[in-house]
Amino acid sequence: MISDIHFVMKTWSARILLTVTVITVPVARGSIQNDSVQHLVSNSATAVSVAKPATQPTTGKTSIFAVVGTSVILVYPFQTQKTLLTVWNVDLINGTQCHVSYLSTKNISDTNCSENINWLSRPDQDYALLIKTVQIFNEGLYKCSISPDRGIAIHEYTLTVLVPPQVFLTYGSNRTAVCVAAAGKPAAQISWGPKRDFSLVNETLPNGTKTIISTCHITSAEENNLTCHISHPAWNNSRVLLLESGRNDQHLKASKMPLLYSIISLLLGIILVLLFIYLARLLYGKQKEADTSKHPETISRPSIQENEMEPYATFVQKENVIYDTTFDASMGKHFPAGLSPST
Template sequence: MTPKLVIYFIMMYWGAFALIATTVAMATMGSSLEKKAIYNNSTQHYFNISPRATTETKLTSQSAEVQLTKSAVVSTPAVLDCPQHSYVLAVWRIYLKNGTSCYISYKRETNSTERNCSKNMNWVSRPDQISALRLKSPEFSSEGIYMCSIAYARGTFIYKYNLTVLAPPEVTLTHTINGTAVCKAAAGKPAAQISWAQRGDYDTMKETLHNGTETVTSIYNTTNTNEDEVVCIISHPAWKDARILNISLDRYNERRKDATMKILYSSLAGLLGILVLSLFIYAWRFFYGRQTDPTIMKSPETISARQSIQDNELEPYATFVQVENMIYDKTGDFVQA
C-alpha cells in the first residue's frame, strides 16, 4: 500500500468520526434547550396568574385539563383534590355563580401564599405538601367553578370542578282520619323523589320555596287498600341510600272508628238536649198560659164569687152617696122655709 493511499483512508475515517460526534452534540444541546424553554414558559405563565388558557406553544402538548363535577352537602365540609406533582406553583381560581371570583396561590420558590378568598376556603393542609382545597361550610352561594392549576417542570395540569351544593330534605309520613297517607320531603335541593311500595291511587305535588329549595308532597289514598301498612320511599342525591318510612293502618283505623263513635254520641246527646229543652218550653207555656189567658172559660161558682167581692167593694161607696143625698135634700128644705 502506497503512503498516499494510507493517508486517504486515515482522513476518511477521521472525517466520519467527526461528523457523528458533531451530530450527537447538537441533538443533546437541542433537547436541553427545549426542556428549559418549556419550564420557563410554564413558570412564567402561572406566576402571572392569568385566567386565560395556555397559549398555543409547545407547552400545550405538555398540558392536561380534567373537567369534573362535584357535589357538596350544605353546611358539611367538602374537599376538592388537585394533582399531586412536584410543582413550582399551585393556584386555585374560584368563579362563583353570583358573579364574584377569588384565588388562592402557593409559590414553592419563595414558600409564600397569596389569597383574596374568604376564610371559608383554605388549603387542606400545608400547601407545599397537599394542594387540595377545603370548603369549611358550603352554602348555596358557594356554587360555581373551582379550577386548580399546577405548574411543574413538564408543563401544567388543571382540574376544573363544577360544584353544586345539595340540601337534604326533612321527611315525614302521617295518616289522616279521612283515609289518606301523606308523605312529605320538605326544603330539599334538588327536589326529592317519592314513591310508594304498594300499588294504589296517589297524587304528588311540588312547591318551590324562596331560597331555591323544593318541597314534594305525595298523598296516598288508603281507603281502597287491603294492606295493614303503607310504605313511602324517598330518594335524594345528598343521601347514599333512600329513606324508607312506613306507618300502620290498624291504629289509624281504630282512631277513625273512635272518632266516628264520638261524633255519633255527640250528635245523639245534642239531639236529646234539644228534645228535653223543647219539652220544658212546651210545659212552661202550657201551665203558665192557663193562668194568664183571659179567653179560658171560667166556672159559674168562680164568676159568682168574683161578683160578690165586687159588690162588697162597692157597698160603702153606695151608702156614702145615699147619706150625701139626704143631707143635700134637707139643706134644700131649710133654705125654702
C-alpha cells in the same frame, strides 16, 4: 403578585428562545459538512427538542358531591414537585368569585375568599384546598392552576351540594294519605307501596331547595299496608314511612286539641278575673276598716251631737208645756162661764 407572574412568563420565554437557538445553530452548521456530520446534527436536534417546555396547558375535570354541613377537601391533583405558582380560582353558583394563591419563590400566600375556604394546611407543604362547612352557596367551579418547570397545568372540580329533605307521612282530607319530602336538593323521589296512582306537587323554595308532596287515595283495608318510599342522593338508603292503623283517630284528636286548649284558657282567664275582683273588694274592705279604726271621731260625732242636743230639746219641750198651761189659765179668765179656751 402580578409582577411575579410576569417574571415567570419572561423566564419561560427565555427558555423557549434558548431552545430554538440551540436547534437552529447545529442545523446551519450541518449544511456545510459531510453526511456523517449532518446525521449527528439531526440526532442532536431531536434530543434537544424532547426537552422543550410544554406550551399548551394540560387540563382535567372532576365532579364531586358534598352534603350540606360537612367539610370537603379538594386534593392537589398533580403529581409533581414544588411549583412556582399555585392558584385556586373559585367561581360560585351565586356569582361570587375569589382566589387562593401561593408563590413558592417568595413564600407568599394570598386570598380574598371567605374564611370558610382556605388551604388545608400550610401551602408550602400541601396545596390542597379545604371547605370547612359546605353551604348551598359553596356550589360551583374550583379551578386549580399551577406553573411547574415544564408548563402550565389546570384541573377543575365541579362541586354539587346535596341537601337531605325533611320527610313525613300523614293523613289528608277525603280519605287520602300525604307523603312529603320538604326542602331537599335536588328534589327527592317518592313512590308508594303497594303501587298505586298518586299526584305530585313540586315546590321550589327561595334557597333553591325543592319540596315534593305526593297524595294518594286509600281505603280502610289498605291503611295497614300503605308505605311511602323516598330516595335522595344524600342518603345511602331510601326512607320507608308506614301509615300506621289508628293514626287517623290520633290525627282527629290532635286537630281537636287546639280547640280544647282554647276553651281551657278562656275558663282560666275568667276565673282569674273573678279572683282578682274578689281580692280587690276584700282588700278595699279591710282598708276601710283600718281607716275607721284610725279616725273614730268622724263616725261617733253625730251620736255625740245628738246626745248633746237631747237636754236642750227636753228643756224646750218642758218650757213649752209650762207656757201652754199659763196661757190656758190666763185666757180662762176672759171667756164666759161655761166656755173654755179649748172650745
